[in-house]
Structures are given as structure tokens and as C-alpha cells.
Amino acid sequence: MEKKSITPEGIINQAMGMNMSFAGAEFPVEIFPSKIQQIIHEVYECQSYPIDYTAASILTAIAAGIGNTHLVQMKQGWVESAILFVALVGRPGANKSHPLSFAMKPFINFDYQQNLEFGKLYAKYEQDISMSKKERQDAGAEEFPQEPIRKRFLVSDITPEGLSYIHAQNKRGLCLWSDELSAWFKNFNRYNNGSEEQFWLSVFSAKTVISDRKNAKSSVFITRPFIPVIGTIQKKILSDLAHGDRSSNGFIDRILFIMPAIQQKARWNEKDISPDLEVQWHTLLNGLINIECSFDENNEIHPSIVTFSEEARRLLYKWQHNHADLCDNLSNEMLLGIYCKLEIYIIRFCLVIQITRWLCGECGKDQVDTETVQRAILLTEYFKQTATRVQNLMNETALTVQQQSILFQLPELFTTAQGIEVAGCQGMKERAFKEFLSKHTGSLFQKDRHGEYRKV
Numbered sequence: 001m002e003k004k005s006i007t008p009e010g011i012i013n014q015a016m017g018m019n020m021s022f023a024g025a026e027f028p029v030e031i032f033p034s035k036i037q038q039i040i041h042e043v044y045e046c047q048s049y050p051i052d053y054t055a056a057s058i059l060t061a062i063a064a065g066i067g068n069t070h071l072v073q074m075k076q077g078w079v080e081s082a083i084l085f086v087a088l089v090g091r092p093g094a095n096k097s098h099p100l101s102f103a104m105k106p107f108i109n110f111d112y113q114q115n116l117e118f119g120k121l122y123a124k125y126e127q128d129i130s131m132s133k134k135e136r137q138d139a140g141a142e143e144f145p146q147e148p149i150r151k152r153f154l155v156s157d158i159t160p161e162g163l164s165y166i167h168a169q170n171k172r173g174l175c176l177w178s179d180e181l182s183a184w185f186k187n188f189n190r191y192n193n194g195s196e197e198q199f200w201l202s203v204f205s206a207k208t209v210i211s212d213r214k215n216a217k218s219s220v221f222i223t224r225p226f227i228p229v230i231g232t233i234q235k236k237i238l239s240d241l242a243h244g245d246r247s248s249n250g251f252i253d254r255i256l257f258i259m260p261a262i263q264q265k266a267r268w269n270e271k272d273i274s275p276d277l278e279v280q281w282h283t284l285l286n287g288l289i290n291i292e293c294s295f296d297e298n299n300e301i302h303p304s305i306v307t308f309s310e311e312a313r314r315l316l317y318k319w320q321h322n323h324a325d326l327c328d329n330l331s332n333e334m335l336l337g338i339y340c341k342l343e344i345y346i347i348r349f350c351l352v353i354q355i356t357r358w359l360c361g362e363c364g365k366d367q368v369d370t371e372t373v374q375r376a377i378l379l380t381e382y383f384k385q386t387a388t389r390v391q392n393l394m395n396e397t398a399l400t401v402q403q404q405s406i407l408f409q410l411p412e413l414f415t416t417a418q419g420i421e422v423a424g425c426q427g428m429k430e431r432a433f434k435e436f437l438s439k440h441t442g443s444l445f446q447k448d449r450h451g452e453y454r455k456v
Helices: 008-021 034-047 051-069 097-129 133-139 160-169 181-186 195-204 235-242 275-289 310-328 333-359 370-397 401-409 416-425 430-439
Strands: 070-075 078-080 085-090 175-180 209-211 220-222 229-234 256-258 304-308 413-415 445-449 452-455
Touching (some): 034 051, 034 097, 034 275, 051 070, 051 085, 051 097, 051 229, 051 256, 051 275, 070 333, 078 333, 085 235, 097 175, 097 229, 097 275, 160 220, 175 181, 235 370, 256 370, 275 333, 304 333, 310 370, 401 430, 416 430, 416 452
Parallel strands (some): 085 256, 175 229
Antiparallel strands (some): 070 078, 413 452
16 A cells, blocks of 8 residues: 655645634645645635635636746656636625735736836837937947837736737736636637637647737747636626537636635624735745746747656556546536546646745755645545536526426435426426436436436
């Protein structure tokens, strides 16, 4: 039997994680080093920011900070980046936006300063191009002035064409931060039917993006796009995500949902955040922001490749084999699609967690170790649970009042005859119930054997 490695950092992190689980948190905060756990805990204690939302926002911020600077290599020819698509789900007033703003503040500060610098450089550029060639020579300016580039990390409401253009100038990567994710996916295909959704499917897989801009002499060519996505969405409009082809083309399967089981309105208190707290978080994230990128002869980023130790690889393979057995026996096709994507995500989690631990001084960053894989497994299992919860909620919100009532009245295990009887009490005819049962077998119901079902 394989022994689980025990480290001082792991013991401390697990102890802090248990402390936060008593606060109603489900997110496995023990995946983070103690420095980050302390930040999450103090933000919760003083600002009442839900731990799950804060932890997920910090995870995504770190992933965005990594960008294209590091890739993790699973095996020869198979590398993954830290791209995450994250949705913070909750009812109105669940305090979803504030934790996200806290986590993204270092990027906001960076982008603001870069925008000021860009304004100065652009004013100088316009001044130079307004001069004649001789005037530029006399002033000591460049003979052929180059338009400055605005460095940035964050984008919000933007078309794929505009996003591609900005990404081409920021090859390290960008992060789409949408305070209301519904605005993001509702705008899909607003200009070209099907193209925007396909763009994001390609981005998730880091496939090369080519954008032909109007009146441009050359195409925008991004060899390896990096655009993680994070935003908030209300529970009552979750079912909108399944509209169109998004439930069949695997788009929903790529989203990591954060939906705490307990969602209460925050209570104000007298506690103030330590003045050093924000400084601590900014210092940590700036450690990623300030990483120098190396470029090749074509001015493309040359990423650092993070590999797996032999022990870590064996541990990850063991998890995958067990996970594959689970998928082979899963009758719910919607959950199956999500579970399959988690096999990609666990590799990405390994990259993010290893870099995070390095950032906090716990370990090196050249190789993923078993401690990181163990934490990535914890995180993946958490997202399995939230995927099931969200899937059930989406199915239920798409039902009529009558169907919801029947679903509630049905026992956990039932026969077709029992279901017909329950449906009849709710005014649904036998044929209509059989159609309802057939349509939702694999999502709301699981068929055990002929005529016998269980509720998922």
C-alpha cells in the first residue's frame, strides 16, 4: 500500500483547513500554503467574505498570474497551461463580487499604472509622428516611431476580435473578469452565429487562434492563447447556460462551479482587516506579475516547463485509473462530460498549486511533487461535488412546477408503476410521466433495471 507523504507544511495546512471547514466552507483551503490560508481566513473574519468564493478567486488570480510563463508536461508532447473557467454561483446578496474584487486588486493596480504609462508614451508617439523626418532627427527621436503597446492583465466585455488583438500585444496572457457571467455567454454569437462560442472552446484547449481584422494587412496570430475566465452568476439563471448548443458541445463541462451549500447574508461586525493583509496578498501576486518572460527569435514566449516526479506521476495515474472506472459506470451523460474534463483540470491544478507553493517558499517549481498531486486530488473531488449540485439545480430549474412537485414526491428508489401513481396524484397522465421519465433518465433519474429507477 502506497504511503501518503507527511510534511510539516501539510499538517499545518490541514489544521487550518479544518478550522475553516467549521465556518461552513466546503472548498479545500488546505490546498493553499498557510500564508494564503491566513489571508482567506482574515478576510472571512473581518469582511464576512464567503471562504469558498475568496479561495476560488485567489486560485484563479494565481492562474492568471502564471499565464504562459509556465506549462506543466504530463508526458512528451502533452502540456497543459493554467487556464481555468470559473463561475461563482449564489443568490443575490451572497457576497460573490467582493471576494473577486479583492483577489484581482493587484492586477487592477498594475493595469492602472500601465495605462498611465501608456498615455505618456502614446502622447510622445503622436508628437513624434507629427514631425518631419528632419525634425525627428534634430530632436533625437526615432526615425520611424513605433506605436507603444499597453500592457495589461484584465479584460471584461469584449469581442473575440478585440480580445485577439489585445492578446497579440500581451502574449503572456489575459484574464476575462466578468462580474456577471450571464452577460458573457448571452453575448455569444451576437455578431457571427457560432463563432464566439467556438472561439472560447479553442481558448480552453489553448489551440492556435487566427483573427482576420478588417482593413488589416496581416492576421492576428496567437500560437498559444491564455485567457482564463472568472465571474459571478445567480442560481436562478443557471439554466440559461444550457441554452443553444452549450449543453451538447461540451462548453458547460469546462466550467468550474463554486456554489456553497450554505449561503447566508453576511453579518456586519466590528473587526477590521489588518493593514498588512492587502500588502501581503499584493506582494505574493506581484511575485508572479514581475516574473520575467523569455522570448524566442519570433518574439513568442518561451515558457518554463514543469515536469512530474516519478512518485507524483504514479499517484496521479492511480487517481486517473480509479476516476476512469467511475466514468465507465456512470449513466448520467451530463455528469460524464464534466468528469472527463476534470481529468484535464487536475493536471492544471497541479501546475497552479506547485507554483503557489513555490511562491510562498514551500518548495521548488521545476517539478510537481506528491504533496501537490494530493492537494490537486482534493480540489478535483470538490469540483465533482459542486458539478453534481449545479447539474441537479439546472435540471430542476428547467422543470415546470408540476414536474418539480412530482420529482419531490418520488421516493429515492421507485418503479415505473409507483412513478405513475405519484404523477397521477399531481395531475399528470401516464403517457406524460413516461415521457418525462425517459427524457430525464441519465440526468434526474438513473435506471437500475427494467422498470426500476432511482433519483440522481
